[in-house]
Amino acid sequence: MDAFYASVELLRYPQLKGLPVVIGGGRRREDDLLARMRLAQPEREWTAHDLADIPVDMFPRLNSYTGRGVITTATYAARAFGVGSAMGVMKAAQLCPQAILLPVDFEQYRHYSRRFKEIVRDIAPVVEDRGVDEIYIDFTNVPGGQREGGRVLARLIQKSITDDTGLTCSIGVAPNKLLAKMASELNKPNGISILQPEDLTEKIWPLACRKINGIGPKADAKLQAQGIHTIGELAARERSWLMANFGPSYGAWLHDAAHGTDTRDVVTESEPVSMSRETTFEKDLHVLHDKQSLGEIFTRLCQQVAADLQRKGYVGKTIGIKIRFDNFQSATRDSTLGFYTSDAKAIRQAAGMCLKRIDFKRRIRLLGVRVGSLVKADSDQALHPVPLKVLPSVLTAKEAAPLKDLRHEQADLF
DNA sequence: TCTGGGGTCCTAGGACCC
DNA sequence: TCTGGGGTCCTAGGACCC
Helix, strand or coil, rough: EEEEEEEECCCHHHHHHHCCCEEEEECCHHHHHHHHHHHHCCCCCCHHHHHCCHHHHHHHHHHHCCCEEEEEECCCCHCCCCCCCCEEEEHHHHHCCEEEEECCCCCHHHHHHHHHHHHHHHCCEEECCCCCCCEEEEEECCCCCCHHHHHHHHHHHHHHHHHHHHEEEEEEECCCCCHHHCCCCCCCCEEECCCHHHHHHHCCCCCCCHHHCCCCHHHHHHHHHCCCCEEEHHHHHCHHHHHHHHHHHCCCCCHHHHHHCCCCCCCCCCCCCCEEEEEECCCCCCCCCCCHHHHHHHHHHHHHHHHHHHCEEEEEEEEEEEECCCCCCCCEEEEEEEEEEECHHHHHHHHHHHHCCCCCCCEEEEEEEEEEEEEEECCCCHHHCCCCCCCCCCHHHHHHHHHHHHHHHHHHCC
């Protein structure tokens, strides 16, 4: 199989090129910027076509932000200050206070995301969705796909996206998904990079292990501790050694990945496994002192998941909650019902029982509600659920003991 | 002044059935 | 009285990704 990995760059302001810019923090509509321009220069209309004309001074700076957000992405100029994705906005503001901060505008992203994927599917229909701005494409059977090793098709895709949306797009071409993704990183933004199997040692082996999709911070730290820093160093280790030290499954995968081996297909369709809603509070809350607002937030989360399920036509039978405490430790509880539901009240009831099984001795910063074991609302399974083999969990003696003091007050909490 | 929100997949132990 | 495996389902936590 030959695969493309394509990702669009969502920064749409040419006047910000080369400047330190981060996207993150609170959600806001991009229209806010236009609204400010209409105030500043009322003689002009200011529509979405005028984004390029907004003066740089009008953009908010990182140091004007207060709150708990994180950075979603950052330009290279911002990265030079040590700012990067997933970093707290407050920490980023310390490193680079003058950076421009753009709001996260999910409505805009969804719109451009849909368009980007439509355009690609019109050209090459075998597409795997990997989130808002990324896809895999299997172009094995696209007519003309092999010309110049894929470069002609990649250029066509790039040009079609830019003509339609104004967005730039990076594309990696390789024999499989793993390598295609890494290839796309070699030439960003707006680049095309073609990787042949024989390029592995020269182009991939010098890269940090972290560049492999599937090696995260934990695995990387463990590899570093073994003196393995680059993909080449990883490839040099015996498969059996990796399996012994990282588990048979992950170890074998590490070995394959380092050698550029990946047999996964491009998956064009998949069913959701779970849906959830969660929220981090502006300030940490206490189960007893902030009972009222917690109760309201909890109800709203249940209503939101229920609405999501109904809108997309799913029901689920495993209801769960997630708590993150002020020390960032988290806990989850879930419980499987004998029937499928997408009803807000039923979800709230089951989730409320889950909450009672948590020991709330610390303040909490996040609350989430999840519905799993999903099936289509009109499926046979949904209409004729098999009876439960395992009884829904009740508080075990072990769980109940530490809750003794709080249990009474918690009883009617959620 | 740390650390969002929405997901998937894996592991490991226990219950329960055959 | 002691001692089995498999297989499946459920639950909790954690790694990882975008």
